[in-house]
Amino acid sequence: MLDIEMVAEGLQFPEGPIALADGSVLLVEIQARTLSRIGPDGRHSVVARFDGGPNGAALGPDGAVYVTNNGGSFGFYLRDGLNLPGPPPVPHRGGRIERVDLATGEVHTLYDHCDGRPLGAPNDLVFDRSGGFWFTDHGASDAEGRRHGGLYYARADGSSIRQAAGPLVSPNGVGLSPDEDVVYVADTQLGRLWAFDISGPGTVARVSRMQPGRVVANLPGFQLLDSLAVEADGRVCVATIANGGITTFAPDGSTEHLPLPDPLCTNLCFGGADLRDVWVTASGTGKLYKLRWPRPGLKLNFSDRQG
Secondary structure, three states, X not given: OOOEEEEEOOOOOEEEEEEOOOOOEEEEEOOOOEEEEEOOOOOEEEEEEOOOXXXXXXXXXXXXXXXXXXXXXXXXXXXXXXXXXXXXXXXXXXXXXXXXXXXXXXXXXEEOEEOOEEOOOEEEEEEOOOOEEXXXXXXXXXXXXXXXXXXXXXXXXXXXXXXXXXXXXXXXXXXXXXXXXXXXXXXXXXOEEEEEEEXXXXXXXXXXXXXXXXXXXXXXXXXXXXXXXXXXXXXXXXXXXXXXXXXEEOOOOOEEEEEOOOOEEEEXXXXXXXXXXXXXXXXXXXXXXXXXXXXXXXXXXXXXXXX
């Protein structure tokens, strides 16, 4: 195992980390309903507060942080010392995409519908070079069963949104290949990494009538996939639940796994001068870890536009 450093603890189901140039990290706390800043010394401060459940975050072309809000699709409960997500405690009405002004903490809703239908539970997002963003709608579970989700594309100015692929069982992490001709989606319940070939602005090519995208790999046994980050060489690193840690997928479908001390690793991001520093959200125990990765991560679009 690589040497790991615990940067912060006592977090309330952290997700969506963003590495900043000063060594601090922005992240959402789903249960606390906040966007928080964690300093290099572990000091914690709240940047913005939300209704619902902030789930993923990314810096946009205007220096604001864009947040996928699941609308409170998870309730939380303790079991054997772990904080676990469960069905919503009240009827779930849907989620939204929000923009956060880092200077003021003001939260503005960009989208809560697509083609006249409410969004379900937006989960994660990634910006492309043009300033648009791909995002996943994870869907939601309740006593009546599961509502499936999908892959979407939207513009940061609120002018357009479209569903690119769906329905999908439980799409979670999303990321772009280095040349931005593929968008990757991790499906939680299937333990599957999808690859969707981008055919045009906000559109993807179907493989067949039955198959929405290419399957990079399916993990064996009970392993659940959460959010992800892409390496500079195109490998995809996915935070893994149950078999807690990071699972790295090569384009040929081969995988390698790095175990970490939390069965609910939910997300990761690359940062540092050489993009080999990795921060991992360990949500079951409410911690943020930092470690050195053997290869550099892919530099995210607009990562230098920090407030």
